[in-house]
Amino acid sequence: MFIVSCRREIDIPVSSLNAKPSAAATASATTSPVGGDKITFVVDLFVADKNGRFVQGLNQDNFNISDNAYTSYTYQLIDVSKAGLTAKAGGYSAMLLLDQSGSISSSDPENLRIDASKIFLSNLGAEDYAALSSFTTNYSNYFRLHSGFTNQTDRMKRSLDTLSNSVGGGTPLYSTTVQAVNYTAQKGITSNKAVIVFTDGENTESGSLLDATAAAIQQKIPLFTVGLSTSINSSVLAQMASETGGAFFYAKDAGQLISSFGTLGNLLRGQGEIYRTTWSVSRSSGKWAVGQIISSTIQVTLFDGSVIEVPFWLRVK
CATH class of the missing domain: 3.40.50.410 (von Willebrand factor, type A domain)
Structure with a gap:
């Protein structure tokens, strides 16, 4: 196996390490005004296969948030697009x-x-x-x-x-x-x-x-x-x-x-690609206000049917 960085490749004995795919929430923010019972937000996700390479070709069918019965929130996926990370100068x-x-x-x-x-x-x-x-x-x-x-x-x-x-x-x-x-x-x-x-x-x-x-x-x-x-x-x-x-x-x-x-x-x-996922979340009661918290888990389903869980947290602004 080769784990790829943007500067060199390293040979890693994957079979002995039992590597598995993973994902990370790299950024999140609200994108609509407060004051209503629905608000939109984005979560950026880096999804890696077992070799550490970015998983290409995912679409809206691959991302989901289950409704949270404990908080009475309802989530809906609006859009998925690809974006690049912001490069950082030097090491x-x-x-x-x-x-x-x-x-x-x-x-x-x-x-x-x-x-x-x-x-x-x-x-x-x-x-x-x-x-x-x-x-x-x-x-x-x-x-x-x-x-x-x-x-x-x-x-x-x-x-x-x-x-x-x-x-x-x-x-x-x-x-x-x-x-x-x-x-x-x-x-x-x-x-x-x-x-x-x-x-x-x-x-x-x-x-x-x-x-x-x-x-x-x-x-x-x-x-x-x-x-x-x-x-x-x-x-x-x-x-x-x-x-x-x-x-x-x-x-x-x-x-x-x-x-x-x-x-x-x-x-x-700051090198590589991410999936920018845009969501709406609705409350069954009350209104969204500045300072409130949105916290849940995105399920990412890969092409082999395996699911990666990606918890995220953001403060409403």
Whole structure:
């Protein structure tokens, strides 16, 4: 298999990694005035096959949002078109922040998060830099920096190998995201900086979602979130990405991590294509107002009949 970046191709042994297709919500926004019981919005989606390549040829029949009985909202797909990402000049400085809490041993028994992270590192271009950190309550301050920003990744890959033997503890997601953001803002080598947050669960410690997003917004560090398993709060991870200008990959299966991490480099560079999906959502009661939240899941049906779930979150403006 070859995972394709816009700068080079990397040979990856897919058969041994059990890679699967994935998708991410890369942007979302409302597109009509408030005050009525119906509003329109767009969600941009990057859809990747198991090789990390953009899936071509999808149309309106491939996208759906099931009506949400709990919120009494009714969704209707209006349009699907293709668009290009906005290119970013120069390289990027991306911090990998990996969840090492105890539940990882069951959600990712084959350590595919480690293989996926190595794929991301192998896709670094000449002007790109990465740093590696992880989090668990087993660490004295919950956050551990394994490598600062570099494009010499051999040592970083060796550090990744050690993570398979150091799983345990709780999930201090919010406070360690703030630490990763602060480090990236101070030490990132390029002007294009980001933090990639991987987790399989919800925050179990102090800190708040507002702390994490506020730090990222203030320092202009987008959060690219990757959530594994049904134990995550997908709305939280989608919000972290949406409010900071990042993207959210939801992986029900660890095999989806391979294609997710394999495509992150292009998203960070703003290179590639997306599907721009336009929807309307109607309320059974009340009116739409500024500040309200639209949060649901888009089902993307591929040509083989498999379905990828793409949670999204947006604030009405």
